[in-house]
Amino acid sequence: METHPNNNNNLNLNIDNIRAIKVLGKGAMGTVFLAHDIDSDPDGNYPFALKVVEKSLLKTKHNDAERRARWEMTVLASINHHPFLPTLLGSFEAHDLLGWAVPFCSGGDLNVLRYNQNDAVFSSSAIKFYLAEIVCALEHLHSMGIAYRDLKPENVLVQGSGHVTLTDFDLSRKLSIRKKKQPAVGFGSSDSGSTNTFREFKPLPPTPPPPQRRNHLTRILTYGSGLDSGLRKAKSARVSPRRASFAGGKRSNSFVGTEEYVSPEVVRGEGHEFGVDWWALGILAYEMLYGRTPFKGKNRKETFRNVLMVRPEFVGQRTSLIDLIDKLLEKDPSKRLGHFRGRRRLKSMIFLEG
Numbered sequence: 001m002e003t004h005p006n007n008n009n010n011l012n013l014n015i016d017n018i019r020a021i022k023v024l025g026k027g028a029m030g031t032v033f034l035a036h037d038i039d040s041d042p043d044g045n046y047p048f049a050l051k052v053v054e055k056s057l058l059k060t061k062h063n064d065a066e067r068r069a070r071w072e073m074t075v076l077a078s079i080n081h082h083p084f085l086p087t088l089l090g091s092f093e094a095h096d097l098l099g100w101a102v103p104f105c106s107g108g109d110l111n112v113l114r115y116n117q118n119d120a121v122f123s124s125s126a127i128k129f130y131l132a133e134i135v136c137a138l139e140h141l142h143s144m145g146i147a148y149r150d151l152k153p154e155n156v157l158v159q160g161s162g163h164v165t166l167t168d169f170d171l172s173r174k175l176s177i178r179k180k181k182q183p184a185v186g187f188g189s190s191d192s193g194s195t196n197t198f199r200e201f202k203p204l205p206p207t208p209p210p211p212q213r214r215n216h217l218t219r220i221l222t223y224g225s226g227l228d229s230g231l232r233k234a235k236s237a238r239v240s241p242r243r244a245s246f247a248g249g250k251r252s253n254s255f256v257g258t259e260e261y262v263s264p265e266v267v268r269g270e271g272h273e274f275g276v277d278w279w280a281l282g283i284l285a286y287e288m289l290y291g292r293t294p295f296k297g298k299n300r301k302e303t304f305r306n307v308l309m310v311r312p313e314f315v316g317q318r319t320s321l322i323d324l325i326d327k328l329l330e331k332d333p334s335k336r337l338g339h340f341r342g343r344r345r346l347k348s349m350i351f352l353e354g
């Protein structure tokens with residue numbers, strides 16, 4: 001996508017100037033529009049993806065929903081131009097809505113893309129290409145102290161250029177990586193009982209809610225307008241966050257993620273760290289290779305049992321990719337590929353072997 005020449009990070013968007021072109025998708029938290037700014041871009045040559053959440057709906061969903069939406073914006077605002085992570089182009093807050101703009105990814109997501117392949121699976125070289133880019137994105141988030149915690153094909157968007165962009169940061173979590181005693185902060189600060197301080201994070205400029213009146217976006221969300229393609233995010237029941245005891249510091253004990261992607265340490269409620277993302281990367285790679293996830297059971301209980309007890313089944317000849325997936329799906333997070341210095345090994349397995 002071409003970026004508007006005047007776009008800087010953290011622009012305050014004027015809600016009255018935004019025009020929605022179509023609905024790109026709907027998630028649990030909000031609606032994502034393809035939109036443009038009629039003032040700076042009257043012809044819509046530089047459209048962007050605009051995520052809009054209705055505050056009233058947030059309140060009915062989950063106590064933490066509004067904080068999660070704001071946390072997502074905070075994370076986006078903190079990402080300083082990375083090729084495989086979204087840049088926050090601007091944000092707004094109205095009395096009823098909260099919204100933010102990120103670059104539009106015209107290639108769909110990895111789940112949709114997979115279904116468009118022969119037999120709904122990718123070639124090994126395509127998988128390695130996507131894994132390499134996702135590893136770069138995860139490494140960057142981890143270097144910021146953020147565990148992503150929601151890696152799955154639906155959250156890997158494809159840019160017009162074919163490169164990936166991770167999306168959906170509301171379940172992500174800031175983990176303290178250096179000072180062990182510092183409590184974890186993030187949307188899940190309720191887990192820690194601490195106040196959010198987002199120290200390394202650039203706080204978003206507060207935007208006073210304008211007086212109550214209906215704007216273009218509110219009208220669309222309330223009455224519909226033919227822009228809605230009826231799209232709703234496919235599959236993947238999310239496991240809702242539930243409280244667990246807080247271990248403090250660098251591990252997070254909240255129980256989050258998407259059933260088939262949840263790691264053994266999360267199922268056990270032992271507390272987890274960045275390794276959950278490497279586990280999820282293994283599941284994602286497995287799904288791209290075989291067209292199914294490795295531990296899916298008849299129900300959640302069976303899935304979790306499989307996650308804890310069952311070794312993944314690898315059909316066919318042992319290849320370097322299968323070896324890589326096997327090492328990512330190591331149940332013990334301290335032995336999992338990607339753990340601490342193992343990250344170099346992970347990268348060399350992906351980058352150097354073709």
Ligand SMILES: Nc1ncnc2c1ncn2[C@@H]1O[C@H](COP(=O)(O)OP(=O)(O)OP(=O)(O)O)[C@@H](O)[C@H]1O
Nearest residue numbers: 024025026027028029030032049103104105168233
């Ligand atoms: N930058 C983008 N470019 C194109 N489409 C996008 C973009 N961001 C989001 N979408 C579309 O909107 C859908 C919903 O977005 P997103 O996952 O951010 O919403 P959500 O409400 O957080 O979802 P969830 O149910 O996972 O919480 C995505 O699956 C995707 O189809």
